Amino acid sequence: MPGLATPPSKRDNRPLSHFQPGTTMTEEETTMTEEEEILVLFGSQRGTSEDAARAFAKEAPQRLNVKVKIVEMDDFLESPSWRKVVVIFVSSFGTGGAPMGAQAFRKFCDRVITDYTDNPDKEGFLKGIHIAMCGQGDSKYQTYQENPKTIAKALTVAGADLVGDVGATDAENRMKQQEEIRQWIESIWDPLSKVLAEAPLTEDHLQEMNAKTK
Numbered sequence: 708m709p710g711l712a713t714p715p716s717k718r719d720n721r722p723l724s725h726f727q728p729g730t731t732m733t734e735e736e737t738t739m740t741e742e743e744e745i746l747v748l749f750g751s752q753r754g755t756s757e758d759a760a761r762a763f764a765k766e767a768p769q770r771l772n773v774k775v776k777i778v779e780m781d782d783f784l785e786s787p788s789w790r791k792v793v794v795i796f797v798s799s800f801g802t803g804g805a806p807m808g809a810q811a812f813r814k815f816c817d818r819v820i821t822d823y824t825d826n827p828d829k830e831g832f833l834k835g836i837h838i839a840m841c842g843q844g845d846s847k848y849q850t851y852q853e854n855p856k857t858i859a860k861a862l863t864v865a866g867a868d869l870v871g872d873v874g875a876t877d878a879e880n881r882m883k884q885q886e887e888i889r890q891w892i893e894s895i896w897d898p899l900s901k902v903l904a905e906a907p908l909t910e911d912h913l914q915e916m917n918a919k920t921k
């Protein structure tokens with residue numbers, strides 16, 4: 708059945724037996740029967756954000772009547788292919804840094820913030836994109852949620868709009884964190900449906916964004 712294969716990401720502690728052999732390494736698509744495609748990006752060191760992204764991606768075709776492409780963040784950056792709706796599940800690691808598999812994306816975001824903040828000469832190249840963000844962190848860290856917040860900031864200074872509330876789930880209590888992720892996913896279907904009801908972006912517009920994403 709398409710869409711159920713689970714390619715390994717760069718997270719560091721999953722047993723290899725979890726993966727099915729012979730699947731592609733970077734991308735997968737869920738059942739392809741509907742119209743618009745949304746993009747799900749994830750960055751995850753130990754699996755929480757990745758599992759949340761996969762749970763969302765599995766449910767989205769039915770809830771939103773869309774196709775879903777799910778990609779690890781650095782893989783996306785190697786060959787950017789924006790969609791009007793982008794849903795991000797990402798954690799913080801190190802000292803407010805990005806997990807493995809999302810570090811190049813974070814560097815890209817840091818560059819965007821430097822180049823675009825308070826710079827009237829720079830016109831946002833992600834105008835028309837809608838981002839829904841669910842961040843994972845641990846409130847024990849002083850740099851709580853720093854990576855998801857930085858990514859959300861960069862994408863908005865580059866012109867994207869945020870959809871719904873930015874999620875901030877707290878691993879200080881792991882059971883509660885799972886509930887918070889579930890609640891965030893439940894909270895986001897309606898705002899995403901509204902955005903999807905608006906006119907799609909043209910292929911030219913998307914290509915232009917892809918070309919400017921470097």
Ligand SMILES: Cc1cc2nc3c(=O)[nH]c(=O)nc-3n(C[C@H](O)[C@H](O)[C@H](O)COP(=O)(O)O)c2cc1C
Binds near residue numbers: 757797844846851
């Ligand atoms: C070594 C290490 C460093 C971390 N650094 C941060 C941090 O700087 N800020 C934060 O909010 N959470 C931090 N966390 C907490 C993780 O972001 C949190 O556990 C998250 O749920 C992990 O998601 P993942 O399983 O997708 O990697 C850190 C966790 C570890 C183990």
